[in-house]
Amino acid sequence: MFSRKEYFYFFGCLLSIILIQFVGAFINPVSSENEIRKLGFSNISLVERNYFFVVFRGCDRDMVKFTFNATNSEGIQKQIIACVPVFGNIKVYSK
Numbered sequence: 001m002f003s004r005k006e007y008f009y010f011f012g013c014l015l016s017i018i019l020i021q022f023v024g025a026f027i028n029p030v031s032s033e034n035e036i037r038k039l040g041f042s043n044i045s046l047v048e049r050n051y052f053f054v055v056f057r058g059c060d061r062d063m064v065k066f067t068f069n070a071t072n073s074e075g076i077q078k079q080i081i082a083c084v085p086v087f088g089n090i091k092v093y094s095k
Contacts, residue, residue: 023086024051024063032066032082035090041070041080059083062091 002010033044048067050057059065062083070080072094079095 021052024054027051027064027084027086029066032084032090033068035082035092036068036070036080039092040073041078043071045069047079054083059091061085
């Protein structure tokens, strides 16, 4: 049905896609914390880190999704989501 070369090509592509997803495991959350501090938040704590297929978790074309709890300038506790690409600017969302 399929040749040996086609099987190697298919599994090579599949392995490449999976390995690319793990690049996010090496991204440090400190840069995201600094961006959140610049927006006026304090008492920042990391709640969750996702780096496997974050496109399905609300971060389009990014490598890592960090979820933080932080206090805004009015003293209200907020959940902050930071989507971090390998190259480019960090996107910060508040819930």
